[in-house]
Amino acid sequence: MAKSKAKKLRDRLVREGKRNPDNGRGTYALANLTTKTTKTKKEKLNQLYKKERQSRYGGDRENVVLYFCI
Secondary structure (H helix, E strand, O other), rough: OOOOHHHHHHHHHHHHHOOHHHHHHOOOOOOOOOOOOOOOHHHHHHHHHHHHHHHHHHHHOOOOOOOOOO
C-alpha cells in the first residue's frame, strides 16, 4: 500500500529531528466513545412487528397473478 504525501512529510520531519505529530495526539483521539445499549422490550416488539409486516405485505403484491374460472 502506498504512503500518502502527508505521511511522507511526517516521516521526513521525524528523520530530520523535528517534532513528531503522533506524539501530540491524546488518548481520546484513539478511543471509541460510543456506548452500545441493548434494545428495550418496546423496540424489540416494534422490530418484530415491522419485520413480519414487511415479509407479509412486501414486494410480493406486485407479482401476484389471479386466475378466475367461471
